[in-house]
Amino acid sequence: MSKAIITRNLTKRFGDFIATNAITFDVEQGEIFGFLGANGAGKTTAMRMLCGLLKPSSGEATVAGFNIFTQTEQVKRRIGYMSQKFSLYEDLTVKENxxxxxxxYGLSHQQIKSKTEELLGKLQLQQEAGQLVSSLPLGWKQKLSFSIAVLHNPSIVFLDEPTGGVDPITRRQFWDxxxxxxxRGVTIFVTTHYMDEAEYCNRISIMVDGKIKALDTPAKLKExxxxxSMNDVFLQLARAKPGENNSSS
Amino acid sequence: MQPIVIENVHKRFGDVKALHDISFSVEQGELFGLIGPDGAGKSTLFRILATLLLADQGSAFVNGLHVVKDYKAIRRQVGYMPGRFSLYQDLTIEENLNFFATIFKTSVEENYDLIKDIYEQIAPFKGRPAGKLSGGMKQKLALCCALVHKPAVLFLDEPTTGVDPVSRKEFWEMLQRLRQKGIPILVSTPYMDEAMLCDRVALIQKGEIMQINTPGNIVKSYGKKIWAMRADNMFRLIRDLRAFEGTDSCFAFGEYLHVTLHVPVEKVQAYLTPLQHGNLVIKPAQPGIEDAFMQLMQEQNETV
Structure with missing residues (x-):
């Protein structure tokens, strides 16, 4: 089994502030990996480095077999990304998006055509294909956004708090x-503030003040x-100290 | 006098029914939760109560004052924390707080006992611009600013959205202490588990209130028997259970699936056994607010 992500002492400094402090972990291909931590623990910084959007200060890492220091363009082609702040164009229709x-993503005309049919069918959005994305309910936007993030068959998809604010049924449909x-073998790298969702992951890591404080299966961490519950694990590890000294969130 | 009274309020935005026939009251000293997802109509209701938006029909009273006729008086008496962070990002913690105190013709010192608990947690960073604070600290500052004029009623629109579990827990502890001081609080949240921390809640979805009760009674009124199930391959288990005709509903709930059935549980066991799931566990489970919410949502969808 190949590794989807390998990091060794991956570090990012902003001035004298260490946002991500020597994190080391592997993610297997096809794994659902939950990347947890308090606001400001350094998750977003780490994720941006792994997506090839931010140059690390030191350490090593590969994503989908490519070096995130030197091969950022190859990394970007092999990954999908979705965040809570939608990347969909609100003033384009579903189909246009x-x-x-x-x-x-460089798909051919033919590929786009067949992917569009497949995706609209799967999400049952055929009726809404010609509607502006701005008119869709939040839950549908999130499902569409995810489907578009995996449109080019990436080997890894990064999901940054994908389910914030949606109703409990839609949230579960999203996890479906x-x-x-x-x-299908796609590696999932996901952050969430819902601790029940942490249970759906094969393994999870919990970041505290820029470092990975725990990494294992939910069952082993609880033990x-x-x-x-994972909520208790999280509270034990990430209990905020009075001197909260982070500025990012 | 009830501090918040809402009577048959309706509000449309074009074709969208944002609020449909909303009525409820909040009692003196009560912590009342408005529980529902984005787009349920929670913020619209807050804006009507905060006198920032007119209802199409119906009326509402805050501290005995009418939201249209007495809007100026209401604005002086309520503390309102909108869903979107709306403090001045380029002012420091201290400057924001002084600004809001001045606007309400008071001073930070005058009502310091009310905000002391919360303010002390962020005071070490009082010189830092609000825009540079972490999510949890922003929420604490926003709460201080909403409290600085000692409001008669507190409106908190999704104060914990996007905030991590540690900060959420701390925030709710602060709300419990404020309630003990007798301030009635109307708070909204999309997190179902937070409903348990309220005295009473209204479950709201698509502009309609599905149920109003204490969280304990809502859970009690959930009529169905729930089975918790798990196996090594959860995705396969979900698919197998959904393919089974005796399954009523099947949803992931953390470590387990919550399954409701049309048939006795033995039938499911008989169906699953030949499918050879590793480490299959089936046991009775207690329903929670989220189970109740989902059931009510499904009923609402069936009647529409």
């Missing part, structure tokens, strides 16, 4: 999509911290 991103993608 799919075509636009298909073009960006994640499970399904993982079942190790003698906690009834």
């Amino acid at each position: 799919i075509r636009f991103y298909g073009g960006i 999509l994640i499970y399904e993608a993982a079942d 190790q911290y003698q906690a009834a």
Whole structure:
């Protein structure tokens, strides 16, 4: 089994502030990996480095087999990314968004056509294909956004708090999509503030003040911290200190 | 006198029914939760109560004052923390707080006992611009600014959205202390688990209130038997259960699936056994607010 992500002492400094402090971990291909931490713990910085958007200060890392220091363009082609702040164009229709991103990812005309059919069918959005994205309910936007993030069959998809604010049924339907993608062999790297969602991951890491404080399966972490739920594990590890000294969130 | 009274409020935006026939009251000293996802109508209701938006129909009273006729008086008496962070990003913690105190013709010192607990947590960074604070610290500052004039009623629109579990827990501890001081609080949240921390809640979805009760009674009124199930391959288990005709609903709930059935549980066991799931566990489970919310959502979808 190949590794989707390998990091060794990956570090990012902003001036004298260390946002990500020598993190070391591996993610297997096809794994659902939960990347947890308090606001300001350094998750977003780490994620931006792994996506090839931010140059690390030191350490080593490969994503989909490419070096994130020197091969950022290859990294970007092999990954999908979705954040809570949508990357969909609100003033384009559903179909236009799919075509636009298909073009960006370099898919052929034929591929875009067949992908569009497949995706609209799967999300049951055929009726809404010609509607502006701005008119869709939040839950549908998130599902569409995820589907577009995996349009080009990336080997890894990064999801930054993908389910914030949606209703409990839609949130679970979204996780159905994640499970399904993982079942096809896509690696899922996901951040969330919902601790029940942490349980859906194969393994999770918990970041505190720029460092990875724990990394294991949810079951083993609960055992190790003698906690009834992942929420308890999280509270034990990430309990904010009075001297909270982070500025990012 | 009830500090918040809402009577048959309706609001449309074009074709969108943002609020449909909303009525409820909040009692003196009560911590009342408005629980629902984005787009349920929570913020619209807050804006009507804060006198920033007119309802199409119906009326509402805050501290005995009418939201249209007495809007100026209401604005002086309420503390309102909008969903979007709306403090001045380029002013420091201290400057923001002084600014809001001045606007309300008071001073930070005058009502310091009310904000002391919360302010002390952020005081070490009082010289830092609000825009450079972490999510949890921003929320604490925003709460201080909403409290600085000692409001008669507190409106908090999604104060914990996007905030990590540690900061959420701290924030709710602060709300419990404020309630003990007798301030009625109307708070909205998309996090179902936070409903348990309120005295009463209204479950709201698509502009309609599905149920109003204490969280304990809402859980009690959940009529169905829930089974918790898990196996090594959860995705396969979900698919198998959804393909089974005796399954009523099947949703992931953390470590387990929550499954409701049309048939006795033995039938599911008989169905799953030949499918050879590793480490299959089936056991009874207690419903929570989220189970109740999802059931009510499904009922609402069926009747629409």
